[in-house]
Amino acid sequence: MSNIFSKAANIYNLFKSIDFKQLEALSKKVDLEEVMAQFGKMDEKQLAGLMKMMKGGGKKKELPPIDADFYDLSGKLSPEDRELQMKVRQFMETEVKPIVNRYWNRAEFPFDIIPKVAELNICGITFEGYGCPNRSFLMEGIIASEMGRIDASIATFFGVQSGLAMGSIYVCGSEEQKQKWLPRMQKLELIGSFGLTEPEVGSAAAGGLTVTAKREGNKWILNGQKKWIGNATFADVNIIWARDLDDNQVKGFIVEKGNSGFKADKIENKMALRIVQNGLITLTNCEVTEENRLQNCNSFKDVAKVLRMTRAGVAWMAVGCARGAYESALKYTRERIQFGRPIASFQLIQNHLVEMLSNLTAMQTLVYRLSELQDNNQLTDEHASLAKVFCTLRMRDVVSRAREVMGGNGILLEYDVARFVADAEAIYSYEGTKEINSLIVGRAITGFSAFV
Known part of the structure; x- marks a missing residue:
């Protein structure tokens, strides 16, 4: 009853x-x-x-936050470092994300953001003196990741400025050159580029630069071409690496915008990093004074010091690119309804998401340890190369799966993942291909060099 x-x-x-x-x-x-x-x-x-x-199911289901830091590595940061990380994140989300697809589609650079980047006071972050913050390599990596999480092009622009261009002067320049150039570059009053790669010389740069330098009295005459040089079309300070005809060693030169015999043409029709203004530099009897020769560069070994320092940043950038793709895909799958349910509730979609997060978490823990080695002055070429190889390979897998779970919408710029997929291809190649970086690691672990 x-x-x-x-x-x-x-x-x-x-x-x-x-x-x-x-x-x-x-x-x-x-x-x-x-x-x-x-x-x-x-x-x-x-x-x-x-x-x-x-009753509508009662209380609306509360979903977990979208955060790809699954192992809470950010929790290991000091309060000051965490504050800076969030400051950069907010800048990228409020100043860059709303405009990035428009500029990427037009292959133009948003010059209006340069003063805003300067206000963050993060340029030359690991350098001591010259107005630089003198923070850790770990923070440099986290900044690269935060920028890459929204847009790899802006991360690349910043990496060229803060790492390659300023780093070349910091590592290879005289004290007078550092005092002259670095404070203004730190404030982004002067923009830099880094000219190493050539039309016919990429991986073989260590042994075969075709751009030549000939000393004549107190000046040097540079001839040849450089290709894929980021920021070159508008840079004030161009670092040019050339082979000295007298001793066959690599030398570094600071070539200023407007220098006679210097010309930079924009490379068109790129499918990746379209915001980055890559240039084809032509040097025709370009005269550079001895004062603008990097005084502490005497061979390619000195160039390698700069590359070793910045290659770790590229690995972090790959982490950022992968994270941006994963978080965009996760958000999409929780909102996209098919068969009356969010597609994130389906087993196959969840499998893709977990595979993406697994790759991303492995990448994050690797680069975190990499930066610890760098901060302890223990970083080697093979450490940086292994990170570049692994992180860019896994990045490609993550962005591919992000594209997969988004179906047809994955090829539309408005959903962001299409841009991450395209930009990942450039990150995969620059700062040393997978093959070259693998040979650097292979030489270290076997004791045999497989280079030609």
Whole structure:
């Protein structure tokens, strides 16, 4: 008897909030007698479930936050470093994200953001003196990742400025050159580029630069071409690496914008990093004074010091690119409804998401340790190369899966992942290909050099 009363109470509760007019309207749509008969056949559990459904499921399901730092590596940062990380994140989300697809599509650079980047006071972050913050390599990596999380082009622009261009002067320049150039570059009053790669020389730069330098009295005459040089079309300070015809060793030169014999043409029709203004530099009897020769560069080994320092940053950038793709894909799958449910609730989609997060978490822990080695002055070429190889390979897998779970929408710029997929291809190649970096690691672990 109690069971009957309980059922009756549940049925009453279903209808007690319905007024007469609503009940009258309902009766025109359904057979109320049949409905009541069906209710009578239900057990208490079924009735309770029906009540929950009619109430909209009760409290709306609260989803976990979208955060790819699954192992909470940010929790290891000091409060000051965490504050800086969030400051850069907010800048990228509020100043860059709203405009990035428009500029990427037009292959133009948003010059208006340069003063805003300067306000962050992060340029030359690891350098001591010259107005630089003198923070850790770990923070330099985190900044690269935060920028790459929104846009790899802006991360590349910053990496060229803060790492390659300023780093060349910091590592290879005289004290006078550092004092002259670095403070203004740190404030982004002067923009730099880094000219190493050539039309016919990429991986073989260590042994075969075709750009030549010939000393004549107190000046040097540079001839040849450089290709894929980021920022070159608008840079004030261009670091040019050339082979000295007299001793066949690599020398570094600071070539200023407007220097006679210097020309930079924009490389068009790129499918990746379209915001980055890559240039084809042509040097035709370009005269550079001895004062603008990097005084502490005497061979390619000195160039390698700069590359070793910045290659770790590229690994971090790959982490950022992968993270941006993963978080965009996760957000999309939680909002995209198919078959009456968010596609994030389907097993195959969850498998893709977990594979992406697994790759990303492995990348994050690797680069975190890499930066610890760098901060302890223990970083080697093979450490940096292994990170570049692994992180860019896994990045490609992550962005591919992000594209996969988004279906046709994955190729539209408005969903961001298409841009991450394209930009990942450039990150995969620059600062040393997968093959070259693998050979650097292979030489270290076997004791044999497989280079030609």
